[in-house]
Amino acid sequence: MKKLLLSASLVLLSTLVFAQNKDSLMIKKISDDVMQNGTAYKNLRVLCKQVGPRLSGSPQAQKAVEQTAKIMKEMGADTVYLQECMVPHWVRGKKEETKLIYANGTSKVLKAVALGNSIATPAAGITAPVIEVKSFAELEQLGRKVVEGKIVFFNYPMNSLFINTFRAYGDAIGYRVAGPSIAAKYGAKAIVIRSLASNPDDHPHTGVTVYADSLPKIPALALSTNDAEFLSRELKKKMVTKLFVRTSCQMLPDAKSYNVVGEIRGTDFPDEIITVGGHLDSWDLAEGAHDDGTGCVQSMEVIRIFRSLGIKPRRTIRAVMFMNEENGGHGGDKYAELAKASDKKFIFALESDAGGFTPRGLAFSGTQAQKAKIWQWQTLFEPYGVESFVEGGGEADIEALQPLGTVVAGLLPDSQRYFDVHHAETDVLEAVSPRELNLGAINMAGIIYLISEYGL
Amino acid sequence: MKKLLLSASLVLLSTLVFAQNKDSLMIKKISDDVMQNGTAYKNLRVLCKQVGPRLSGSPQAQKAVEQTAKIMKEMGADTVYLQECMVPHWVRGKKEETKLIYANGTSKVLKAVALGNSIATPAAGITAPVIEVKSFAELEQLGRKVVEGKIVFFNYPMNSLFINTFRAYGDAIGYRVAGPSIAAKYGAKAIVIRSLASNPDDHPHTGVTVYADSLPKIPALALSTNDAEFLSRELKKKMVTKLFVRTSCQMLPDAKSYNVVGEIRGTDFPDEIITVGGHLDSWDLAEGAHDDGTGCVQSMEVIRIFRSLGIKPRRTIRAVMFMNEENGGHGGDKYAELAKASDKKFIFALESDAGGFTPRGLAFSGTQAQKAKIWQWQTLFEPYGVESFVEGGGEADIEALQPLGTVVAGLLPDSQRYFDVHHAETDVLEAVSPRELNLGAINMAGIIYLISEYGL
Numbered sequence: 001m002k003k004l005l006l007s008a009s010l011v012l013l014s015t016l017v018f019a020q021n022k023d024s025l026m027i028k029k030i031s032d033d034v035m036q037n038g039t040a041y042k043n044l045r046v047l048c049k050q051v052g053p054r055l056s057g058s059p060q061a062q063k064a065v066e067q068t069a070k071i072m073k074e075m076g077a078d079t080v081y082l083q084e085c086m087v088p089h090w091v092r093g094k095k096e097e098t099k100l101i102y103a104n105g106t107s108k109v110l111k112a113v114a115l116g117n118s119i120a121t122p123a124a125g126i127t128a129p130v131i132e133v134k135s136f137a138e139l140e141q142l143g144r145k146v147v148e149g150k151i152v153f154f155n156y157p158m159n160s161l162f163i164n165t166f167r168a169y170g171d172a173i174g175y176r177v178a179g180p181s182i183a184a185k186y187g188a189k190a191i192v193i194r195s196l197a198s199n200p201d202d203h204p205h206t207g208v209t210v211y212a213d214s215l216p217k218i219p220a221l222a223l224s225t226n227d228a229e230f231l232s233r234e235l236k237k238k239m240v241t242k243l244f245v246r247t248s249c250q251m252l253p254d255a256k257s258y259n260v261v262g263e264i265r266g267t268d269f270p271d272e273i274i275t276v277g278g279h280l281d282s283w284d285l286a287e288g289a290h291d292d293g294t295g296c297v298q299s300m301e302v303i304r305i306f307r308s309l310g311i312k313p314r315r316t317i318r319a320v321m322f323m324n325e326e327n328g329g330h331g332g333d334k335y336a337e338l339a340k341a342s343d344k345k346f347i348f349a350l351e352s353d354a355g356g357f358t359p360r361g362l363a364f365s366g367t368q369a370q371k372a373k374i375w376q377w378q379t380l381f382e383p384y385g386v387e388s389f390v391e392g393g394g395e396a397d398i399e400a401l402q403p404l405g406t407v408v409a410g411l412l413p414d415s416q417r418y419f420d421v422h423h424a425e426t427d428v429l430e431a432v433s434p435r436e437l438n439l440g441a442i443n444m445a446g447i448i449y450l451i452s453e454y455g456l
Numbered sequence: 457m458k459k460l461l462l463s464a465s466l467v468l469l470s471t472l473v474f475a476q477n478k479d480s481l482m483i484k485k486i487s488d489d490v491m492q493n494g495t496a497y498k499n500l501r502v503l504c505k506q507v508g509p510r511l512s513g514s515p516q517a518q519k520a521v522e523q524t525a526k527i528m529k530e531m532g533a534d535t536v537y538l539q540e541c542m543v544p545h546w547v548r549g550k551k552e553e554t555k556l557i558y559a560n561g562t563s564k565v566l567k568a569v570a571l572g573n574s575i576a577t578p579a580a581g582i583t584a585p586v587i588e589v590k591s592f593a594e595l596e597q598l599g600r601k602v603v604e605g606k607i608v609f610f611n612y613p614m615n616s617l618f619i620n621t622f623r624a625y626g627d628a629i630g631y632r633v634a635g636p637s638i639a640a641k642y643g644a645k646a647i648v649i650r651s652l653a654s655n656p657d658d659h660p661h662t663g664v665t666v667y668a669d670s671l672p673k674i675p676a677l678a679l680s681t682n683d684a685e686f687l688s689r690e691l692k693k694k695m696v697t698k699l700f701v702r703t704s705c706q707m708l709p710d711a712k713s714y715n716v717v718g719e720i721r722g723t724d725f726p727d728e729i730i731t732v733g734g735h736l737d738s739w740d741l742a743e744g745a746h747d748d749g750t751g752c753v754q755s756m757e758v759i760r761i762f763r764s765l766g767i768k769p770r771r772t773i774r775a776v777m778f779m780n781e782e783n784g785g786h787g788g789d790k791y792a793e794l795a796k797a798s799d800k801k802f803i804f805a806l807e808s809d810a811g812g813f814t815p816r817g818l819a820f821s822g823t824q825a826q827k828a829k830i831w832q833w834q835t836l837f838e839p840y841g842v843e844s845f846v847e848g849g850g851e852a853d854i855e856a857l858q859p860l861g862t863v864v865a866g867l868l869p870d871s872q873r874y875f876d877v878h879h880a881e882t883d884v885l886e887a888v889s890p891r892e893l894n895l896g897a898i899n900m901a902g903i904i905y906l907i908s909e910y911g912l
Contacts, residue, residue, distance in 0.1 A: 035616040160491040163840060163895070199890055358814070358870045360843075384619055385870075387816075387843045414814045414841075414870065416891040434655055435872040439619070 023453075024380050026311075027446040031384060033308050034301065034438045034445070041434040043071055043297040044356075048287035048429040055116075055284040056324040057089030057255035064280050065258050068321045072262030072300055076307040077319070079265075082258035085334035087324040089255040090117050092284055093248030096221060097125065098192070100234060101242040110231065111202055111224040112192060113285060114247040115176060115209040116327045118220045121190065125246030126151065126219065128189050132235050136174070136182055148187030151243045154179050155194045155232055157225075158419065165198050165415040166354065169422075172196055173207075180220040181212035190219045190245050194228035198419040202226050205424045206283050208327045219247050257323045259331045262303050266315040272455060273339075274317050275349035275406075276302050276448050279325035279332075279397055286427035290418060293429075294356025294437055296321050298411075301441040302448050313452035315347070322397040325353070332397035339404060346404050348451045351395035352411040352444060354418065358436040359385050359443050361412035363393030370407050370456050377450055386443045388412075407456055409447070411440055479909075480836055482767075483902040487840060489764050490757065490894045490901070497890040499527055499753040500812075504743035504885040511572075511740040512780040513545030513711035520736050521714050524777045528718030528756055532763040533775070535721075538714035541790035543780040545711040546573050548740055549704030552677060553581065554648070556690060557698040566687065567658055567680040568648060569741060570703040571632060571665040572783045574676045577646065581702030582607065582675065584645050588691050592630070592638055604643030607699045610635050611650045611688055613681070614875065621654050621871040622810065625878075628652055629663075636676040637668035646675040646701050650684035654875040658682050661879045662739050664783045675703050713779045715787045718759050722771040728911060729795075730773050731805035731862075732758050732904050735781035735788075735853055742883035746874060749885075750812025750893055752777050754867075757897040758904050769908035771803070778853040781809070785852055792856035802860050804907045806900060807851035808867040810874065814892040815841050815899050817868035819849035826863050826912050833906050842899045844868075863912055865903070867896055 034040075046067055047054075054060040065082065072080045098112035131146065132153040133139045139147065154175040158168040175193050183191045195205035204224045211217045223231065234240045260280065266272060278295020282288020299319040306313060323331035339346045350362075362381070364374050371391070378389045394408035402408055413436070421427040490496075502523055503510075510516040521538065528536045554568035587602065588609040589595045595603065610631040614624040631649050639647045651661035660680045667673045679687065690696045716736065722728060734751020738744020755775040762769060779787035795802045806818075818837070820830050827847070834845045850864035858864055869892070877883040 031619070032617050160891075161488050163487070165891070358872050360816075416814050416895065417889050420889065433873050433876065435616075435621070439872065 020380065023450060026449060027380055027384070029309055030305055030445045030449065031442045033305055034442050037308060038301060038438045038441065039304055040297040040301045040437050040441050043300060044289065044293050044432060044437065045429055047293040047296065048289050053284045053286060054280065054282050054288060055090070056087040056257060056281045056327060057252065058284065061257060061281055061323065065260050068260045068280060068296060068300065072303055072319065075300065075304045077262035077264060077303050080262045082260055083334055083338060084256060084258055085323060085330045086254040087257045087330050088117070088328045089252040090327060091250050091252060093120065093250055097244070097246040098221060099244045100231065100240050101127065101244060102239055103241050110227040111204050112221040112227070113204040113206045114249050115220040115222055116206055116283065117209055117251065118247060118249050119217045120248045120250060121219045121246050125244055126190050127242050127244045130240065130243040132232055139183065139186065144186045147183065150188055151245065152183040152188045152191045153231060154191060155228055157194060158196055158198055165419050169196055169419060176207050176222070177210050180209055180218050181215045184216045184218045188218060192221045192223050192245065195222045195225050196419065197225045200225045200229065201420065203424040203426050205422060206285060207423045219245060221245055221247065259323050259335055260321040262300065262319045264303060264306055264313055264317045266452065267312050268314040269455065270316050271344045272315040273344050273346045274315055274448055274451055275320055275346065275398065276317065276444060277320035277322055277397060278352050280321040281324050281326050283326055283423050285425050286423065287429060289427050289429050289432050290355040290421055291423065291427055292325065292353045294432060294440065295352035298352050298437065298441040298444055302445045305445045311449065315452045315455060317448060317452060325396050329396055332400055335397070336400035339401060346401055346406045347456050348407045348409065349398040349401050350409040350411065350444060350447065351398050352440060353395040354411065354415065355413050356432045356437040356440060357413035357417060359411055359413050359440045361388040361390055362386055362409060362443065362447060363390050363412055364407060364409045365393050365402065366407035373456065381443055381446060384442050384446065385439050411444060413440060476836065479906060482905060483836055483840070485765055486761055486901045486905065487898045489761055490898050493764060494757060494894050494897065495760055496753040496757045496893050496897050499756060500745065500749050500888060500893065501885055503749040503752065504745050509740045509742060510736065510738050510744060511546070512543040512713060512737045512783060513708065514740065517713060517737055517779065521716050524716045524736060524752060524756065528759055528775065531756065531760045533718035533720060533759050536718045538716055539790055539794060540712060540714055541779060541786045542710040543713045543786050544573070544784045545708040546783060547706050547708060549576065549706055553700070553702040554677060555700045556687065556696050557583065557700060558695055559697050566683040567660050568677040568683070569660040569662045570705050571676040571678055572662055572739065573665055573707065574703060574705050575673045576704045576706060577675045577702050581700055582646050583698050583700045586691070586696065586699040588688055595639065595642060600642045603639065606644055607701065608639040608644040608647045609687060610647060611684055613650060614652055614654055621875050625652055625875060632663050632678070633666050636665055636674050637671045640672045640674045644674060648677045648679050648701065651678045651681050652875060653681045656681045656685065657876065659880040659882050662741060663879045675701060677701055677703065715779050715791055716777040718756065718775045720759060720762055720769055720773045722908065723768050724770040725911065726772050727800045728771040729800050729802045730771055730904055730907055731776055731802065731854065732773065732900060733776035733778055733853060734808050736777040737780050737782050739782060739879050741881050742879065743885060745883050745885050745888050746811040746877055747879065747883055748781065748809045750888060750896065751808035754808050754893065754897040754900055758901045761901045767905065771908045771911065773904060773908060781852050788853035788856055791853070795857060795860055802857055802862045803912050804863045804865065805854040805857050806865040806867065806903065807854050808896060808900060809851040810867065810871065811869050812888045812893040812896060813869035813873060815867055815869050815896045817844040817846055818842055818865060818899065818903060819846050819868055820863060820865045821849050821858065822863035829912065837899055837902060840898050840902070841895050867900060869896060
């Protein structure tokens with residue numbers, strides 16, 4: 001019996017070793033193909049320079065839909081189609097104005113942008129005393145008596161001590177998302193936040209804010225980190241009397257838009273769907289290179305690689321360009337809704353939405369058994385920079401698939417530079433390294449290949 | 457006996473766990489201090505913007521010596537001193553000229569720079585037919601009959617298939633270093649090489665060339681990768697008749713220069729020396745940010761950290777700014793020569809000279825026992841991005857210490873972006889991420905701390 005077990009183990013082991021060799025050769029082929037024939041950077045140029053900023057509802061978002069559909073058709077996807085969804089249509093309007101007003105009547109312009117989804121100020125702007133707070137707790141302590149009629153300045157920095165900058169972002173994002181409503185509760189007339197950026201800079205970083213239905217909506221802006229520091233210093237000197245802010249943003253009626261899906265039909269299990277995606281929309285003030293042009297072009301690259309190498313996947317692969325991640329998430333919601341209604345099995349979904357930087361890890365959610373299966377592949381990825389497989393994963397556009405039993409995953413690129421460019425005008429093609437972008441695509445195609453071969 | 461062994465093991469284990477906890481806390485302290493109070497980026501600004509390009513023998517190299525000595529004094533090093541060494545003093549002279557001459561008499565300027573240590577052309581330049589070769593083997597095959605009197609164009613690209621770009625650099629560097637002498641053997645009048653760069657760009661990348669004493673010296677230049685591609689295409693069309701190159705470089709008499717050493721004396725084993733360094737010189741056409749301003753400021757940062765945290769090292773720590781790594785290595789040679797002549801033990805040397813990018817690994821040479829001691833520390837570094845300790849290490853300036861029994865080591869940053877800027881005018885402060893730079897310093901200070909505590 002022991003002998004039998006031993007020989008069975010040996011057979012299993014040799015099967016595993018054989019499979020790993022075959023898989024390792026395939027991932028090497030994928031790598032060589034991307035490094036030699038890759039089109040991710042060329043396609044990113046299309047999104048950044050030909051299309052440009054592409055906020056949901058904008059003509060550029062529509063152009064991005066058309067361009068990516070065209071690219072995936074040319075790559076030879078079996079089918080390319082659109083998934084209609086309604087999206088918020090917010091427009092920034094005229095360039096925002098923000099200035100300090102000094103006791104002596106002079107003023108100083110500050111660099112600031114409206115937060116996404118912010119309302120407009122009255123046409124004349126808002127001029128009011130400004131009060132700096134470091135936290136919601138401090139705001140609550142001051143209370144309505146102090147806050148009412150003022151502009152609240154949330155000066156909460158991204159914590160530089162976190163090595164992973166996403167943790168610092170998660171720690172600070174509440175002030176951007178909930179700041180306006182919480183300040184409105186105490187009678188504030190508007191808010192300005194310190195931009196969410198890892199380093200001092202002169203570029204305000206925008207991002208979505210969400211108004212609570214039950215509270216008054218007040219205008220919200222982000223100051224550049226340097227100007228937030230400046231304002232804080234000036235306030236300490238007691239020389240500033242008031243802040244002036246003017247925004248002319250508008251929330252127009254919801255607009256029709258689309259997810260773009262490119263599909264290669266699986267040969268053996270066509271009803272098992274493997275999703276790989278990024279989001280197509282970007283903020284209106286950036287080219288949306290790292291957020292999230294890179295995720296889109298890496299996902300399309302998976303299609304190109306399979307065609308280029310003549311790989312016929314056993315399961316169906318879908319590259320999905322999700323619409324409206326930035327200020328609504330309606331594309332991701334629509335995708336999950338259609339998935340629920342379909343009779344197909346959505347076994348795996350991977351999103352790249354953490355920048356096109358050098359890849360370091362892949363994160364997976366799923367059952368123990370699913371993860372055990374995935375973990376055994378980890379060493380296959382080490383030559384391509386992905387040194388860790390970790391628990392987690394599931395970016396905004398795919399997390400709604402989890403209740404369907406989908407294993408959701410995320411590419412984990414190095415995070416050090418991301419919040420230098422995130423949601424700011426510095427998020428341009430030139431900030432992306434072609435090799436780093438390609439490496440991400442290689443690792444993404446590698447895991448998609450393995451799951452298409454072996455299932456979950 | 458078994459019981460005794462077991463309890464002895466347990467004591468050992470708990471000692472180890474206790475030590476690791478203490479060490480892990482210390483590295484966290486180091487990390488927090490660097491992220492909050494770090495001066496590496498500020499000091500890099502001094503080297504890049506106040507000093508600027510600092511080729512050996514130049515007035516800026518001297519200024520860099522003075523500035524870094526000043527900085528380390530201000531950091532509170534116990535002693536700061538210079539190690540005199542003679543260095544080659546090469547000057548580029550007037551801006552190089554390179555152009556294609558077409559059959560119809562028109563011409564087209566190409567972007568090219570002289571290789572470091574190259575000789576000048578005659579004042580009128582050299583105009584000669586150009587012959588493209590892909591390899592030394594191809595050159596040999598053509599032989600003197602074909603090559604004599606021509607300009608040889610070595611068009612050997614960095615191989616994009618290598619994931620680690622340093623491997624591609626190592627694979628291609630022979631054409632830059634030995635190209636002129638090998639071409640001269642067959643009677644070539646000059647050479648141009650394709651720049652060593654990972655991506656197509658318009659910035660020629662220089663770097664040292666070395667003439668064989670036994671062969672005629674001929675001028676050598678590097679074309680930008682884009683212009684190398686262009687030249688290659690034009691040659692295929694048979695429309696180019698000749699290439700014109702003009703350089704006015706000069707090798708002046710050797711100049712006096714210095715390594716700069718900042719030292720914190722060890723409390724328990726002051727005669728055991730731990731070296732941490734980068735090289736102070738850079739090419740004349742770049743700010744030398746990643747090569748190797750970052751290595752210098754990270755090494756100085758180790759001094760600052762020990763002072764800031766009040767760590768009294770048990771062994772002596774020396775931050776060394778090596779002179780002349782780029783075109784001679786005389787600073788490193790001098791350091792090893794003085795080490796040999798001294799009665800101190802040079803137990804460990806770490807150099808950072810692979811760019812100030814996000815750190816991924818540390819490489820160590822040494823005996824099995826030494827490496828076994830070091831390997832047990834690896835997990836302490838994972839939170840700070842260094843996920844692998846590997847065999848290797850020993851950059852140019854410290855490899856001469858190896859015969860003394862010194863364990864030599866190198867920081868391994870992510871390599872994807874390095875050869876975009878290496879030896880080119882794009883190697884500027886702005887290409888460095890402050891957080892990536894700091895992370896390198898944290899890992900360097902961490903390993904220096906452990907070795908100063910536990911020895912080797």
